[in-house]
Amino acid sequence: MTGLDARARAAGLGGGARRWTLLVGSLVAVPVGAVLALRPFVSLAVLVVGVAVGLVVLGVVRLVTGRPAADGATADVVPSRWWWLAGVAYLAAALVVVLWPGPTIRVLAVAVGAVLVLDGVLDVLAAQRASGSGRAGALLSGATSLLLGALALAWPDVTVLVVAVLVGVSVLFAGLRGVAAAVRGRGPHRPTRWERRARPGARRVAGEVAALVVTLALVAVGIGIDRGTHQPDDFYAAPADVPDEPGRLLRSEPFASTEVPADATAWRILYTTTREDGTPTVASGLVVAPRAATGADARPADVVAWAHGTTGVTPGCAPSVLPDGLAAGAMFVLDDVLAQGWALVATDYAGLGTDGPHAYLVGRAAAYDVLDAVRAAHELDDVALSDRNVAWGHSQGGGAALWTGIVGPQYAPDVELLGVAALAPASNPSALLAHLPEVSVGALFAAYLAQGYATTYPDVRLDEVVRPGARVIVQEMAQRCLAERGVVVSALTALLLDQPVWEHADPYTGAFGERLDQNVPSGPIPAPLLVAQGTADSIVVASSQDEYVDERCSAGYAVDHRSYAGLDHVALVEADSPLVPDLLAWTHERFAGEPPADSCP
Incomplete structure (x- = not known):
């Protein structure tokens, strides 16, 4: 995420508490990032906890690696306070997640995007005073962060998938880099076979290239989804004077x-x-x-x-x-x-x-x-x-x-x-709904049904029908047409869901169930x-x-x-x-x- 190797050396991580803090935090980041990126839909509670932990880890890593070199090599380009600001920003975003869980998904997309952009800018600035593989790694890392941040801010359809994947990928990459930086900060050691065959700088650059490739793939998906969305033109706008007669x-x-x-x-x-x-x-x-x-x-x-x-x-x-x-x-x-x-x-x-x-x-x-x-x-x-x-x-x-x-x-x-x-x-809408869990993308049709009834019937409330962890997912799925490219995101989301979207095991109760029965012809x-x-x-x-x-x-x-x-x-x-x-x-x-x-x- 951000030239951790250079920062680790600049921060004097050859030993002591700072190196161990970086190592432990980074080891925590790896599984947290993997879970967020691969299994973000179990429940909103799991997502909130995972995102909060991930942001805290990112913040700690920034703070630990934020001290400039003793000779001022990086201080001339990036003052120490800016490295600390990046760490504090991640911690503040984590605090938002914990204290403001209601609108977390949408708010977090903006918060994460802003922090990633800041992180990327710092990396690009740091690259100006680096050289060789260090400069290449910092530039690649900065580009990755900038693209991830821009994607979070500008994705045409901000969803839980975007937040989970972006935060998960960010935390995972930061963890892997942090582990590598902490291990290399141990000082002289007997080189392994791989280390004798490949220069550490080349390996670091290769890792940054891989991260950038993944990010570019996400950007390409976002652009493709945006271009695949169709909107009605002025023909479909109702005239000012519309007769009541059908x-x-x-x-x-x-x-x-x-x-x-x-x-x-x-x-x-x-x-x-x-x-x-x-x-x-x-x-x-x-x-x-x-x-x-x-x-x-x-x-x-x-x-x-x-x-x-x-x-x-x-x-x-x-x-x-x-x-x-x-x-x-x-x-x-x-x-x-x-x-x-x-x-x-x-x-x-x-x-x-x-x-x-x-x-x-x-x-x-x-x-x-x-x-x-x-x-x-x-x-x-x-x-x-x-x-x-x-x-x-x-x-x-x-x-x-x-x-x-x-x-x-x-x-x-x-x-x-x-x-x-x-x-x-x-x-029979009730029978159809009961069978949807057996359909590979049944959650997509369930989202259409929940959204359709909630917006048609005043007595059917989405927050009473759909469980908290799936409400944003349902609302976002409902914004995609089956024939547009973005439905691929809905299909992937539906496949990754570990449980139905409904608030209750029996969704046929209450006003929703009554309305389903009313629509049997x-x-x-x-x-x-x-x-x-x-x-x-x-x-x-x-x-x-x-x-x-x-x-x-x-x-x-x-x-x-x-x-x-x-x-x-x-x-x-x-x-x-x-x-x-x-x-x-x-x-x-x-x-x-x-x-x-x-x-x-």
């Missing part, structure tokens, strides 16, 4: 994408809709129509209202914002839809293109978004749409499609719904219903879907339930899935008015 088209413009075939026309739309609590809001979406449905001789196209799968829960995660956004929402068969002469109306859901919050796995809100997108699409001047509609949805969108069938007759009786196709639908669906499920689905498990279908059958509702052997969650709706021809044929039957099949006994 389903009104507010804005539209042509939409160009590699996903839109050359013989089709697309628009992105902004329209009015309704939140879960009944208040008006705005949402965005896409309309894609075959060329035959546009122009002077347009033939009205039947409509497939598409409810997309999970893309995230924050503005920027809308399919109309993301590159390849339809595929991100699991729409892989747009060509097939258009080839049938149908138009696709795909809501983004409120809060993914437009301002949030996004009501993730909140059924009624999603259904309103689907139905109002169809209404708004009919107000486009450049496309002819028929009054016949079929709703498709996958995963999150499958649940939205089920709810569209339930609330449509009352909320939007003007939208004629001829069928509902729910593909691997999230039909258990009401009547007058339109013909298709439920399709892959038997190898690792997210929405087939047994849970079977239970949902059995409950509907027991309630006297008709269901066309189809299972597809060996297909996982996304594979079910990919272009080569055996579901696709079945789904197209089923949709043709709905538009033709043929009687639906019923799998219920």
Whole structure:
């Protein structure tokens, strides 16, 4: 971290209490740094204690090695008080962690960043009076500290991962260097085989180079994450005067994408809709129509209202914002839809293109978004749409499609719904939540669910649902879209978590549990219903879907339930899935008015 070898010699660490203090402190730093860097997510208490201990060790090392050389070699460049200031700064940061644990993660990122920058500046200044390998080591060490500090201050998404990794790496490197400096400060000794084969200065420089390489890798990751983040443009901003009536088209413009075939026309739309609590809001979406449905001789196209799968829960995660956004929402068969002469109306859901919050796995809100997108699409001047509609949805969108069938007759009786196709639908949020610990990145979906419910329902509080050590993690995960590069950080975090994010072993109690139960689409669906499920689905498990279908059958509702052997969650709706021809044929039957099949006994 900072030219400890030169400082150790300057401080007279050839023997005595100072050398032993450095050695003991550095030996403590090595395991503490390793734990922080590799296992930072066990609990907030462990993180706070580890960070505090690490900062104390760093501070002690600075103070012990902070005395300038007796001949004033370093004093001319870096006064003694500045070395002491670095040590005191680390100790002050540790005090902040202990006395102010509430906002520790965010505050600590700034505190650590500032201290690392100061440390790096001191190393660079010290290098001016050093020579040979000493100068190279100090410069490399200073560059490492400056980059780590800048990363802590400027990382585009300050998270517990950043704090833990930066502090852990800093403490680990300081410990290793301190041990080496203390050992070399013992005075003459018989050289080892390695010491006879390599100069100590070269080894020190090699260590500094390794530290710098690791730091540059972290910087590259940060830059990549920043560049991979997508933000909605001005199109998605609500106008000053928005009508209360749902389903009104507010804005539209042509939409160009590699996903839109050359013989089709697309628009992105902004329209009015309704939140879960009944208040008006705005949402965005896409309309894609075959060329035959546009122009002077347009033939009205039947409509497939598409409810997309999970893309995230924050503005920027809308399919109309993301590159390849339809595929991100699991729409892989747009060509097939258009080839049938149908138009696709795909809501983004409120809060993914437009301002949030996004009501993730909140059924009624999603259904309103689907139905109002169809209404708004009919107000486009450049496309002819028929009054016949079929709703498709996958995963999150499958649940939205089920709810569209339930609330449509009352909320939007003007939208004629001829069928509902729910593909691997999230039909039971409680069952989905219970299975998430078995999913490798289940914590990411748990974060979406916790954030979505906490921002939608006033009686669901994040700090009552999520354990303290995971609250910042959950909030930061919720800021990343599944299709952006930063989700890699979420995935790594999810893999490193040693326990679920929930405050209680049974998260289905209280207001959160009640709201989960309320979002099971258990009401009547007058339109013909298709439920399709892959038997190898690792997210929405087939047994849970079977239970949902059995409950509907027991309630006297008709269901066309189809299972597809060996297909996982996304594979079910990919272009080569055996579901696709079945789904197209089923949709043709709905538009033709043929009687639906019923799998219920």
